Amino acid sequence: MNLEEAVASFALDVGADDPVTITGLATRGGPVAGCRTVRAPSGVDWVQPTEMTVGCGAGTPVADLDRALAEHGQCVALPDRGTVGGALAVGQSGVRRLAWGPVRDTVLQMRYVSAAGEVVKAGGPTVKNVSGFDLCRLLVGSRGTLGFLAEVILRTRPRPVHEQWYSSQRDPWALLGELYRPTSVLWDGSTSWVLLDGHPDDIAEQATDAALATVDAPPELPPHRWSLPPAELTNLRDEPPGTFVAEIGVGIVHHTRSAPNSPPAPETIDLHRRIRAQFDPAGRLNPGLDVFAGA
Amino acid sequence: MSVDVATGNHVATASGHTPMVERLRSVLRPDQVRDGAAEVNLYRRDASNMEGHAAVVCFAESTDDVRSIVAVANEFNVPFVARGSGTGLAGGAVPMGGAIVISTSKMNRILSVDAVNRQAWVEPGVLNLDLSNQIEHLGVHFAPDPSSQQTCSIGGNVANNSGGPHCLADGVTSAHVHAVEVVLPDGSVVVLGGEAPEPPGYDLRGAFVGSEGMLGVATKVCVKLMQNPPGIATMLLDFADVAEGAQLVSDIIADGIVPAAVEMMDQLCLQAVEAFIHAGLPVDQAAALLIEVVGLPAGVDSQVERIRELAAQRHVGTVRVAADDAERALLWKGRKSAFGAIARIKPNYYLHDTVVPRHKLPEVLEQVYEIAARHELLVLNVFHAGDGNLHPLLVYDAREPGVVERVHAAGDEIVRVSVAAGGVLSGEHGIGLEKRDLMPLMFSAVDLAAQADLRRAFDPLMLSNPDKVLPSPAGCGDIHSVPEGAWV
Numbered sequence: 001m002n003l004e005e006a007v008a009s010f011a012l013d014v015g016a017d018d019p020v021t022i023t024g025l026a027t028r029g030g031p032v033a034g035c036r037t038v039r040a041p042s043g044v045d046w047v048q049p050t051e052m053t054v055g056c057g058a059g060t061p062v063a064d065l066d067r068a069l070a071e072h073g074q075c076v077a078l079p080d081r082g083t084v085g086g087a088l089a090v091g092q093s094g095v096r097r098l099a100w101g102p103v104r105d106t107v108l109q110m111r112y113v114s115a116a117g118e119v120v121k122a123g124g125p126t127v128k129n130v131s132g133f134d135l136c137r138l139l140v141g142s143r144g145t146l147g148f149l150a151e152v153i154l155r156t157r158p159r160p161v162h163e164q165w166y167s168s169q170r171d172p173w174a175l176l177g178e179l180y181r182p183t184s185v186l187w188d189g190s191t192s193w194v195l196l197d198g199h200p201d202d203i204a205e206q207a208t209d210a211a212l213a214t215v216d217a218p219p220e221l222p223p224h225r226w227s228l229p230p231a232e233l234t235n236l237r238d239e240p241p242g243t244f245v246a247e248i249g250v251g252i253v254h255h256t257r258s259a260p261n262s263p264p265a266p267e268t269i270d271l272h273r274r275i276r277a278q279f280d281p282a283g284r285l286n287p288g289l290d291v292f293a294g295a
Numbered sequence: 296m297s298v299d300v301a302t303g304n305h306v307a308t309a310s311g312h313t314p315m316v317e318r319l320r321s322v323l324r325p326d327q328v329r330d331g332a333a334e335v336n337l338y339r340r341d342a343s344n345m346e347g348h349a350a351v352v353c354f355a356e357s358t359d360d361v362r363s364i365v366a367v368a369n370e371f372n373v374p375f376v377a378r379g380s381g382t383g384l385a386g387g388a389v390p391m392g393g394a395i396v397i398s399t400s401k402m403n404r405i406l407s408v409d410a411v412n413r414q415a416w417v418e419p420g421v422l423n424l425d426l427s428n429q430i431e432h433l434g435v436h437f438a439p440d441p442s443s444q445q446t447c448s449i450g451g452n453v454a455n456n457s458g459g460p461h462c463l464a465d466g467v468t469s470a471h472v473h474a475v476e477v478v479l480p481d482g483s484v485v486v487l488g489g490e491a492p493e494p495p496g497y498d499l500r501g502a503f504v505g506s507e508g509m510l511g512v513a514t515k516v517c518v519k520l521m522q523n524p525p526g527i528a529t530m531l532l533d534f535a536d537v538a539e540g541a542q543l544v545s546d547i548i549a550d551g552i553v554p555a556a557v558e559m560m561d562q563l564c565l566q567a568v569e570a571f572i573h574a575g576l577p578v579d580q581a582a583a584l585l586i587e588v589v590g591l592p593a594g595v596d597s598q599v600e601r602i603r604e605l606a607a608q609r610h611v612g613t614v615r616v617a618a619d620d621a622e623r624a625l626l627w628k629g630r631k632s633a634f635g636a637i638a639r640i641k642p643n644y645y646l647h648d649t650v651v652p653r654h655k656l657p658e659v660l661e662q663v664y665e666i667a668a669r670h671e672l673l674v675l676n677v678f679h680a681g682d683g684n685l686h687p688l689l690v691y692d693a694r695e696p697g698v699v700e701r702v703h704a705a706g707d708e709i710v711r712v713s714v715a716a717g718g719v720l721s722g723e724h725g726i727g728l729e730k731r732d733l734m735p736l737m738f739s740a741v742d743l744a745a746q747a748d749l750r751r752a753f754d755p756l757m758l759s760n761p762d763k764v765l766p767s768p769a770g771c772g773d774i775h776s777v778p779e780g781a782w783v
Contacts, residue, residue, distance in 0.1 A: 050549040125719070132765075138497055272499075
C-alpha cells in the first residue's frame with residue numbers, strides 16, 4: 001500500500017460518526033481511554049535533499065525519519081522519541097529549541113483527517129508559502145482535537161557536523177549574551193551547560209573565550225515541563241538546587257514538580273471552544289481531552 | 296451629503312456626517328475620524344493595482360481606540376479593515392463594501408526591549424526598519440526584511456507573514472512573533488501566544504500571523520530579536536547562463552550550506568539597476584547571484600571557499616566579495632532598489648510572487664521568459680532564489696492599448712506554471728484580492744472549507760476584512776472573476 005492509499009484507508013478508519021482516539025508509540029500519554037483507537041500511516045515517502053524537505057506518514061517513528069535523513073546529512077527539529085505525528089500533535093520542542101526553533105516551524109504541509117472523515121490539506125510543499133490561512137500551525141499542538149494528522153511534509157536542516165556540550169559555573173545569561181547562536185543553554189541554578197555547533201575552530205575559540213569545560217552530555221532532565229517567559233527564569237534562583245533544569249533564552253523548565261496552574265483568560269477559552277466546535281461539532285476526536293491541561 | 300453604507304442611501308445630517316461617522320467621532324476624538332472624500336479616496340487602495348471603497352478612515356492611537364472602532368462596526372454591521380503602511384501588493388488592505396479603515400500608523404511605539412532574552416513588544420504601526428535601527432546598539436535585529444522595509448509596518452508584516460532576503464536561514468515573520476494582542480472581530484481583546492514558549496492550548500498566534508486581517512486587528516506584537524552576526528561575507532557571482540546560476544542554488548543547499556540570503560537578478564534587472572546606482576554590476580552577463588553568509592570567522596571563510604568551488608563547477612564568471620561594509624551596502628542597495636530602477640524602462644510594472652521547488656527554478660524561469668515573450672512583454676527577474684521565491688516583474692506602459700490585458704494574462708500563466716511545477720500561489724505577498732480566486736489551484740473545496748471554519752470561529756459576522764483570501768464557494772470555478780466592488 002503506498003502512502004496515498006494508506007491515507008485514504010486511514011480516513012476510512014477515522015470515519016465520521018463515533019468517538020475515536022489516536023495513538024502512535026504512546027510516548028506522550030497514549031490514546032484517550034474508553035473509545036476506538038486508530039493509527040496514522042507510517043513510513044518515509046520521499047526525501048528531497050536539495051529542497052531540504054521530506055514527506056512521511058504521521059505514524060512514522062522519529063527515529064526512522066532521522067535514519068532516512070542521516071543518509072543525506074540532514075535532520076529535522078523534532079524531539080527524538082515517539083512518532084512524527086505525536087511530536088507535532090503535542091508540539092513540545094527539544095533542548096535545541098534556542099537555535100533550531102519550535103517544532104511548529106518544521107511543518108510545511110500536512111494532510112489530516114477531519115471530524116467529518118475527510119482528508120484536508122493545509123500549507124504547501126515549498127519552504128516558503130503564505131497561501132491561505134496557516135492551518136498547519138493551528139493543528140500543531142492541538143492534540144488531535146481538530147483533526148488527526150495523516151501525512152506531513154517537513155523542512156529539514158543540515159545535520160550538525162561538529163557539536164559539543166560544555167559546562168560552566170558562570171551566569172547562564174552572561175553566556176547567552178557572549179556566545180554566538182549557541183544551540184542550547186541549560187542551567188540548574190548553579191551549573192550552566194552549553195551546546196555549540198559549527199566550524200570546529202569557531203567552537204574551540206568560543207569555548208576558550210568563555211572559559212567553558214568540555215562535558216560528554218547534558219544533565220538528566222527532570223520529568224515535569226514548565227513554560228515561562230524567559231525573563232522570569234531568574235526567579236528560579238530561589239528554587240532548591242537539583243530541582244530543575246531551565247532552557248535559558250527559551251523559557252522551558254524541566255522540573256521535579258508539576259507546573260503551577262495558570263488558567264487562560266475567559267476570552268481565550270471561549271475562542272478555543274468556538275474553534276473546536278467548528279472543526280469537530282460533535283466532539284468525537286479525542287473526546288474529553290482538555291487542550292489546556294499539561295501533557 | 297454622504298452615503299450611508301448600510302443602506303446605500305444618501306444621508307444628510309446636520310453635521311454632514313453619517314450616523315456611523317458621528318458615532319465614531321464620539322468614541323474617538325473627532326480629528327481621528329476622517330470622512331472627507333479626498334482623504335477617504337487615498338485609502339481606496341494599497342500598493343497593488345486594485346481599489347475598493349472606504350466609508351471612513353480612523354486613526355487609532357491605542358488598543359482602546361481599536362476596540363471602540365470595532366464596537367461601532369458591530370453596532371452598524373459595517374466591515375472594517377486594518378491598515379499599516381499600505382505597502383501590500385495583493386490588495387489585502389483594499390477596503391471592501393464601504394468598510395471602516397482602521398489605520399494603525401499612529402500606533403508606532405516600541406513598548407519594551409529585552410535584549411538579554413531577545414524579545415520586544417511593539418505597536419503594529421512601528422516600521423520594520425525603524426525597529427532594527429533603534430535596537431542596533433543592543434546587538435540585535437528583527438530578521439524579516441521585506442524590500443519595502445523602510446516603509447512597511449510590523450502589523451502589516453504580521454498580517455502577511457512577510458518574508459525578505461534574510462528569511463532563507465531564519466524563517467519568515469511567523470518564526471519571529473511570540474505573541475500578538477488582538478482586538479477580535481466582536482471587540483474583545485485577547486493575547487494570542489505569549490512570551491512563554493509553549494502557551495497552553497492551540498497556537499492561535501500561528502493561526503493569526505498571515506491571516507491578512509481577517510481574524511481581527513493586531514494592537515501589540517511581541518517579536519523575537521536575533522543576534523547581529525559577528526562576521527558577514529557578501530558575494531556577487533555572475534553567469535553567462537541563467538540556468539547555471541539557478542542550479543548553483545540547489546548545489547549549495549545540497550552541500551549542507553544554508554546561506555543567510557541567496558538572491559538572483561537577471562540581465563535586464565542588472566542593467567536597470569546599474570544605470571540607477573553605478574555599483575559596477577556585471578551588465579553583460581545573463582544573471583548574477585547575491586549570496587550572503589554570516590557567522591563566526593572560520594565558518595564564514597570555509598563556506599565562502601566551498602561556494603567558490605561549487606560555483607566554478609557551474610562555470611561562474613566573476614566572483615566579487617564585498618571588501619567592506621560600504622561595498623556590501625552598495626550591493627544590497629542594488630538588490631533592494633530594483634523596483635525603483637525599473638521606472639527607467641517603463642512607467643508601470645506588475646510584480647508577481649510565486650514559489651517553486653528550488654530544483655525547478657531553471658525550468659520555470661525558462662517558462663517565465665517564454666510567457667512574457669509570447670505576450671510581447673518585458674520581464675525582469677529579481678528574486679529570493681534560495682527559497683525558490685520568484686518575483687517576475689512585468690514592465691509596461693499602461694497607455695499602450697491592450698497592454699494591461701496582456702500583463703494580466705501573462706501573470707495568470709506565470710502563477711499556473713509555478714503551481715504546476717509543485718509550487719505555491721504566494722511566498723510572501725499573500726493572497727488578498729489578487730489571488731483569491733486562484734486558491735482552488737492549490738486547495739480543494741474541503742481544504743478551503745476548513746480555512747473558512749477557522750475564519751468563522753474568529754469572526755462569525757464576517758466583519759473583519761471580508762472578501763479576501765477565500766473564494767466564495769459559488770465562485771470557486773470562476774478563476775477570472777474580479778471581486779465585486781474592486782477595480783483591477
